[in-house]
Amino acid sequence: MRKHIVLQTDFGLSDGAVSAMYGVALSVDPWLQLFDLTHDIPPFHIWEASYRLYQTIDYWPEDTVFVSVVDPGVGTDRLSVVVKTEKNQYVVTPDNGTLTHIKDSVGIMEARVIDEKVNRLPNSGESYTFHGRDVYIYTAARLASGIITFEEVGPEHDVKDLVLLPLNEMAVKDGVITGNIDILDVRFGNLWTNIDRHVFKEAGIHYGDFLEVTIENNQRHLYKNMIKFGRSFADSRLGEPLLFVNSLDKIGVAINQGSFAKAYHIETGANWKISFRKVEM
């Protein structure tokens, strides 16, 4: 089986950082296949790094090795780990919350702390600011190419001790479904909530129904209006808002060929609450 490496960082692609990581991997094994998830994670935004792994990991083959370097704590005593998921994929990352969504949705079978005495790019000892190049991709390349086994990454680490960010919760009460705006579909300005499709189904909400949608940030109301739940964008007119099931089977909020996020200045995170109430018309 061919092993792939998929890289994610907050480095951007405007300088040579990501390319240096590629070079390190191909110096370990010139036959490795390297791919990008994204390098456009907002600087230091661990939550978004965690979410983008969750958004893509299920579509990659078994044995794929993911490397995620969003690492505000480089140089602190935060651990560097490699985990093996329940579906036999690997993630190499600082242990800073980046594994939150993967642990919750896929499950983590085993974790190991990278032993930097063995798994560190030779002669990189005086640089303390670029572990992505000197530790993470180097270890990922050795693992993917079979130079080291998962066990040889370093000592085992209790999966229960991995650092996790708090996940937003959702609730259904008195016919009102309340959740969070977890993230944006950046390019199109669609909101992605943490509410699963089946929650709408269980609440008896069907395609074509109208819902009252309320968005608030720290108790401040920013949006309150009726929106139709459509099977696809084709069920709304150009420029009209609609609710839809996104590509991860969650409820999304969009403006057909517009940007809902820009139109109403909506952002994401724990303070961004959204609620839905079915309206009989």
Next chain:
Amino acid sequence: MRKHIVLQTDFGLSDGAVSAMYGVALSVDPWLQLFDLTHDIPPFHIWEASYRLYQTIDYWPEDTVFVSVVDPGVGTDRLSVVVKTEKNQYVVTPDNGTLTHIKDSVGIMEARVIDEKVNRLPNSGESYTFHGRDVYIYTAARLASGIITFEEVGPEHDVKDLVLLPLNEMAVKDGVITGNIDILDVRFGNLWTNIDRHVFKEAGIHYGDFLEVTIENNQRHLYKNMIKFGRSFADSRLGEPLLFVNSLDKIGVAINQGSFAKAYHIETGANWKISFRKVEM
């Protein structure tokens, strides 16, 4: 012969959408070679998607499979097709005008409608908003890897019925050559017209000649000045405008190391007319 897949979308690279498409392809066949055309097509801009295919397709080997997903009509009854060009390359795309330039410049030999009962990512049935991942790349990967033949994509579709955008026309009359600004060389702000180099040749225009250039948008004049027709940028001074033959053998308008588009607020499309008249000096 090794088959390559080249992806183009309007998704951007800031989230996991393109990476999920890569993963789907490599799950079909881990040995596929995947490449990007661009993922920075302006959202829903079918004309530009069509143009970028035209700009690059001739430089890729036979049997390359292109996937273009600029799909404002996802979820409507627009068709999903795979076409085989006169030069034995394939394009997988919604049938929404994306094939306009390819049909005109390369020619299309045969078209087939994707049969989603067979050619759809297993267990993706409830998502109606990401055909790029669930239908287009999945079909492209199966075709490129030889799992399905072109015939097994689905039923044949009459090439004459493919959706086409209107192409801008050019005209020569009383010594004035009139055409359109089809697109920008984005990074450098150069204008690319739809006027072929040989039209200048036939009109007796030579390198070193000066032309009166007029640019108008909906009858409103935005630029009217003399510009030299140069063999290359070296024939103009820094900051000076010039006419040149671009990399597709069309007439372009530039400012040497500046941006013509920004300097004069020029955009592109059917309403942006440009005309040239040779001036005896």
Next chain:
Amino acid sequence: MRKHIVLQTDFGLSDGAVSAMYGVALSVDPWLQLFDLTHDIPPFHIWEASYRLYQTIDYWPEDTVFVSVVDPGVGTDRLSVVVKTEKNQYVVTPDNGTLTHIKDSVGIMEARVIDEKVNRLPNSGESYTFHGRDVYIYTAARLASGIITFEEVGPEHDVKDLVLLPLNEMAVKDGVITGNIDILDVRFGNLWTNIDRHVFKEAGIHYGDFLEVTIENNQRHLYKNMIKFGRSFADSRLGEPLLFVNSLDKIGVAINQGSFAKAYHIETGANWKISFRKVEM
């Protein structure tokens, strides 16, 4: 040994230019492995192209072929060259200063001028504006795939005659270390100076020491304050400035999780001087 090609340009990725280059290379040899350094060099910025090569080249395997196309002089009589470095890597580039840092840091063993009668994409003769596609990548692909030897690139060119940009100099006098801000770590806004770590060492500066840092642009003072020299970002508080050893073993200036460049409007180049003086506290 597998040969890799690494591309760098100032073309951006929003249109088809880079993809056309990929296609040309794969038409020469469908088994070539192509990678990107960056395509986001600011337009015509030769210094930055030179620096990004220097930043990454050491991390790539022997025999890697780099192609750098930042080419304000396309169409002039500037030469097109391929050089072989002291570490057996190749760089294909216009001879316009792009090789400045490589020559200084790695060393260049031999240079050859591309003979365009042989090494030019067939039927590209009428286009004078896209040598990246028609000459540079075509030559790089033929060299990397072994179709031509280094000698068959074209006639030898004296390494001493390669065009070089002036490198900024540093000086130590009366306990003050003076140098330049060579470049930014773009995404994070950190300043990268041309002062090596060992200069600090020799001046008796240790982690934990405080230094008075002065930044001036054309004799105008823009910053003068005390900053701690930290072993890593962890040695400063959130939002606090610090001095650090960057990933190229040079002294950098940062704000922990902020942008020093934005905070104080700092840019880069020969006119941007920075000086350090150790302070006894």
